[in-house]
């Protein structure tokens with residue numbers, strides 16, 4: 131249950147604050163009115179006079195709330211077959227999102243970026259506490275070419291995107307710079323905090339493949355220019371080497387997936403300071419032929435042949451990485467398994483933690499608000515039992531995420547140590 135107490139003191143843990151500083155043993159935090167008021171060595175903690183609650187980290191590690199920069203809350207994460215969606219009522223997807231939002235928050239993720247599928251209804255429902263979940267930034271609908279990734283019409287014309295996205299589709303089909311400009315303005319009008327573009331085809335779309343180009347450089351450039359005028363980042367779904375180069379040439383903020391990134395792509399990323407969001411949780415999951423369309427299974431198996439070595443090369447070259455899972459394609463509520471996968475692909479444990487906190491916040495344009503434990507930031511705090519620097523797989527099991535605090539309200543505390551309101 132969410133607590134109404136406005137002042138919290140968190141102590142008895144080791145702090146990793148998400149700034150890149152090493153672990154600090156026996157530090158404490160004072161959280162007031164949803165913000166971090168004070169952080170430092172426990173023995174120097176200020177006296178808190180007002181009624182407050184104590185959260186005992188029970189010797190665990192105190193971290194910033196994590197950020198998953200690539201999710202799809204309207205998708206199940208349990209395979210996707212157009213035939214199964216024929217009878218789904220249009221708004222059913224929004225109700226299925228409710229337990230997924232809760233599971234994501236329970237897993238230690240206090241902010242997500244939904245890259246197509248959710249509109250402002252969900253953003254607001256979470257903000258107002260109607261639904262428990264992480265803070266949501268949404269793309270609303272993606273922009274992609276007719277017949278490309280995001281155009282979920284099968285060749286007979288059945289459109290299963292109608293039940294996966296807001297207002298009857300996951301994407302807006304967009305052809306030519308003029309339509310791209312108009313569609314960008316349309317999703318911004320609908321409250322998009324990020325613009326999602328399809329730079330390549332994909333696994334789940336019925337009519338294209340990851341090796342087809344999506345929007346071209348001119349179309350994406352028109353989108354990037356317009357989004358920049360509103361300080362909104364552009365996230366490009368890009369899987370093939372050429373689509374990654376196209377997206378980076380157009381100036382996108384992040385490359386999502388990036389599975390076939392090559393040397394030139396890596397060079398462009400380093401030059402532009404673009405982020406790579408490798409979505410390894412989804413990438414490394416074997417496709418399930420019982421639950422997925424045949425065309426999707428075949429495409430995925432081919433992608434999996436080399437993506438491990440490509441992503442590792444990009445990580446080793448020092449590209450900026452932000453944590454994103456593509457949950458909705460893979461199961462929800464296991465988001466922090468991505469940390470161990472990032473380490474398997476060449477990151478240090480601290481680098482992976484930063485990719486899921488400070489750097490993910492930067493990609494969302496929310497560095498002033500979230501991503502680190504510093505005074506003035508929103509009081510998003512999680513506690514992980516044990517030391518994630520020694521075993522980066524620990525936060526990946528939600529049972530090890532013992533405390534989740536969002537905006538200074540305790541959402542989860544399984545330590546069994548909270549004595550209740552203290553004076």
Ligand SMILES: [Zn+2]
Pocket residue numbers: 200201202245456459
């Ligand atoms: Zn995705």
